[in-house]
Amino acid sequence: MKRIAIALLATGSLAAADPATAAAAAPGPLAPHPYEAFLGARIQRTMTLLATSTQIQRNPVRVLFYGQSIVAGGHVARAFTAWAAKEFPHAKVEIENRAIGGYTAPTLVRTARQDVVPFYPDLVCFHVYDGHDSGELERIVSDIRRFTTAEILMWTHHQDHYGPDGTERDRSRDDASAFRRMLAQKYNAELVEVREEWKQWLAQNPQFPRKDLLVDNIHLNSRGGALMAEMVLRHCRFNPLFPSWWASTVRTYEARRPLEERNDEIRLEGAWKRQGVGAGTSAPGSMTLRFHGNRVVADLLAVGGKQGTLEVLVDGKPPSAYPDCYTVTRPTGNPLNASRPMVNRILSAGAPVAEDWNLVLSEVSEDGKTYKFSVTGTVSGADGEGSDKDEVFTSKSGRLTFRPAEITAAAMAAQMKKPFPREFTAKFSTVLLGADSVRCPDKLGEGELHRVVLVQGIANGEHTIELRAKGDGPVALRELIVHRPPLE
Numbered sequence: 001m002k003r004i005a006i007a008l009l010a011t012g013s014l015a016a017a018d019p020a021t022a023a024a025a026a027p028g029p030l031a032p033h034p035y036e037a038f039l040g041a042r043i044q045r046t047m048t049l050l051a052t053s054t055q056i057q058r059n060p061v062r063v064l065f066y067g068q069s070i071v072a073g074g075h076v077a078r079a080f081t082a083w084a085a086k087e088f089p090h091a092k093v094e095i096e097n098r099a100i101g102g103y104t105a106p107t108l109v110r111t112a113r114q115d116v117v118p119f120y121p122d123l124v125c126f127h128v129y130d131g132h133d134s135g136e137l138e139r140i141v142s143d144i145r146r147f148t149t150a151e152i153l154m155w156t157h158h159q160d161h162y163g164p165d166g167t168e169r170d171r172s173r174d175d176a177s178a179f180r181r182m183l184a185q186k187y188n189a190e191l192v193e194v195r196e197e198w199k200q201w202l203a204q205n206p207q208f209p210r211k212d213l214l215v216d217n218i219h220l221n222s223r224g225g226a227l228m229a230e231m232v233l234r235h236c237r238f239n240p241l242f243p244s245w246w247a248s249t250v251r252t253y254e255a256r257r258p259l260e261e262r263n264d265e266i267r268l269e270g271a272w273k274r275q276g277v278g279a280g281t282s283a284p285g286s287m288t289l290r291f292h293g294n295r296v297v298a299d300l301l302a303v304g305g306k307q308g309t310l311e312v313l314v315d316g317k318p319p320s321a322y323p324d325c326y327t328v329t330r331p332t333g334n335p336l337n338a339s340r341p342m343v344n345r346i347l348s349a350g351a352p353v354a355e356d357w358n359l360v361l362s363e364v365s366e367d368g369k370t371y372k373f374s375v376t377g378t379v380s381g382a383d384g385e386g387s388d389k390d391e392v393f394t395s396k397s398g399r400l401t402f403r404p405a406e407i408t409a410a411a412m413a414a415q416m417k418k419p420f421p422r423e424f425t426a427k428f429s430t431v432l433l434g435a436d437s438v439r440c441p442d443k444l445g446e447g448e449l450h451r452v453v454l455v456q457g458i459a460n461g462e463h464t465i466e467l468r469a470k471g472d473g474p475v476a477l478r479e480l481i482v483h484r485p486p487l488e
Contacts, residue, residue, distance in 0.1 A: 028205050030197065030230060040237040042190040043151045045246040046123040050084065051238035053091035060092045060451050064121035064150070067128040068108065069101035070158075070218075072339065075225025076125065076232050083233055092448075098330075101339055102415075105131025105140060110344040110406065111330065112140050117147045118327040118433055120295060120456060120483070125232070126154045132179040141187050146460075146487040147294070149249040152189035153235060156180050158198045158228060160218040161211040188245075188486075192232050201227065249484050253289060255477040265290045272469070282308060284471035293484035294460040298467075300440035300450040301476035307440040308473030313466040314455050319434035325457040326352040328400070331359065331428040335421055336412040342426035344406040350398025352430050355379035357400070359426045361409065366419035368409030375400060377430075399430065433457045440476070449478060460488050 033039060040047060049059040063084075065077045077097045084093045098115045100108065105128045116124060124144055131137035144150055156177035162168040177195045184191035202210055213224030220228060253266060272285030289296075298310075312319060319325045326348040334340045343359065355378045364371040374385045375395055383395040386404060394401045413420045433456035440450045454465065469475045 028201070030234070031200055031204065033197075033234070039235045040190065040239060041242045042188055043123060043153055043235070044239065044242050044244060045250065046151050047236065047238040048240075049122065050088040050091050050093070053088055055090055058090050058092050058448055060449075061094070061123075062119065062121040063093065063095045063123045063125065064116060064119055065095070065097040065099055065125045066108075066112070066116055067099045067126055068103050069099070070220065070228075071099035071125070071127050072097065072101045073220060073225065075220055075222075076229045079226070079229035079233060080125070080236070083236070100341070103340075104129045105136040106134060107344065109136040109140050111341065112143060113147075114328060114330055114345060116140075116144060116150075118329075118431075118456075120148050120453075121150045124150045124152050126152060127157075129157070129176070132176050137179070138183060141183050141189065142487065145187050146485055149246070149295075149483045149485055151246075152184075152187065153192065153232070154180060154184060154189050155192035155228075155232060156195040158194050158213075158220070158224070159202065159210045161214055162217050166210055190235055192235055194228060194231050197231050198227070249486055251291075251293075251482045251484065253291075253480045253482065255287065255479055270469075282471060282474045284469050286466060286468045287477070288464060288466045289480055289482075290462070290464050291480075291482045291484075292460075292462050293482045294458050295456040295483035296454045296465050297481040297483070298438065298452050298454050299478040299481070300438070300452065301478055302440050302442060302444045302450070303476045304474045305442065306473045307442055308475040309437050309439045309470045310475055310477070311437045311468040311470060312435060312454050313468070314458065315463055316466075318436040319455040320353075320432055320436050322455075322458055323348065323350070323352055324459070325434050325455060326354070326430055326432055327457070329429045329431060331426045334408050334412045335424050336416045336418055340408055340412060342408060342424070343402060343428075344408065346400060346402040346406070346428060348399060348430050349394065349401045352399045353379050354430055354432045356429045357427065359428070361407070361424045361426070362422070364409060364420050364422050364424070366413065368411070368413035368420035371407070371409060373404070373407070439473075454480075460485050 046061060046063070049061045053059040063080070065071050071077070074097060077095065081095050084091065084095070096119065100111060103111065108128055109131070128137065128140070131140070141152065144152055157173045160169060160173070173195065181191060183189065202208065213221060213227060215221045267288040268285065270285035271283030272287055314322070328346045328348050331342045331346065334342050358376045360374050360376070362372050370388050372385065372387045375383045377383055377397070377399070380395065380397040380399055383397050383400065384393070386393040388404050390404050392401065392403055409420045434453055438452045438454065444450060467477070
């Protein structure tokens with residue numbers, strides 16, 4: 001996992017690219033887009049959060065780049081990061097590139113549930129090959145819509161250079177791009193028409209054959225990367241005249257809403273009913289909210305010294321009591337290729353707890369096809385052994401399950417043409433997506449809110465969340481933000 005930037009604030013900036021290198025890589029101008037006025041229409045929640053950030057309202061924005069090597073190369077992600085830092089210096093932008101080189105959609109669908117869903121971005125920038133005829137590509141997109149409220153920006157294929165004249169795969173790439181246009185329309189995603197714009201740019205710039213934008217048959221050089229980034233970034237624009245739909249998926253409940261309303265989703269008790277929750281009272285009180293969704297986030301303010309604690313209950317139980325609120329992080333990389341996870345997918349199961357894990361491979365054959373393994377957790381202890389011959393492995397505690405076929409030893413040994421080490425340890429963690437109790441840091445910067453996930457991963461449906469102030473210090477709750485994915 002490659003973290004490109006976190007918290008792009010007014011006081012920070014990214015190092016600019018070397019001017020000479022940037023000038024040499026800069027592509028010629030793009031032709032006017034036939035639908036110029038409508039670019040960005042489907043990513044307006046993200047653009048609104050960026051564009052409306054101010055020194056006293058620093059909106060948090062999460063952006064995830066996902067796919068395979070075209071995305072992992074980072075041309076678009078770096079350009080986006082520099083653009084966001086320059087254009088929106090007051091936004092708190094967190095950008096990650098979790099793309100995995102070489103993982104086409106049939107493999108990437110295995111890692112996406114661990115990489116995309118737990119991160120729960122505001123925007124996913126996505127491109128991957130294959131899977132359009134076998135279902136995995138659509139499953140990745142539909143899972144984003146089913147499990148998150150993220151907006152999606154995806155793009156069609158650029159022109160590669162396979163075959164004697166470079167056109168060997170053109171027809172299949174055209175067909176695959178047509179399928180991506182259908183997906184974008186079906187799932188309300190912003191589509192960057194890279195393929196047709198690429199063809200047009202090459203026709204207008206005959207001094208650049210298609211291979212001159214590539215370092216090999218398919219991967220982008222600096223000029224090709226700059227061209228793709230320009231195509232993507234011109235979709236990133238704020239337009240308040242576009243219709244908005246995101247109020248139905250991301251709903252904000254102000255904690256200080258009028259107390260006299262009847263049949264309201266919010267109920268206040270104790271001192272909060274008398275004094276409200278926005279002023280920072282230290283007296284015990286509680287707030288109950290009925291909501292529909294799978295994620296609740298709280299925005300807290302720091303007031304008056306040491307801050308107080310809020311206990312969290314969802315449908316009467318703490319978030320840690322819900323197995324679906326746990327996820328397993330991506331395991332560390334394969335020793336032959338650190339960019340590939342050692343195991344593509346590991347699932348939490350049973351009654352998980354937050355803990356760190358070691359998966360030790362031993363007696364590994366040089367070709368990586370046979371091996372034994374054991375798993376040990378910091379809470380669960382020695383939790384079971386298995387081998388390549390197992391179809392499914394479930395740990396003794398029942399807290400982990402995976403298919404040994406998801407271990408990437410054999411694939412990497414074959415691809416890298418190197419022997420796999422006889423022994424290797426992969427590390428990962430089980431983490432809780434939420435918190436049983438939260439408190440605001442005692443000090444925050446000007447205009448900063450403390451945004452904390454209260455619960456994430458529960459079934460997308462009707463729930464009740466209760467926040468109870470312990471009375472150990474002031475609590476200033478500004479609002480609750482409820483996420484309701486559009487597909488159920």
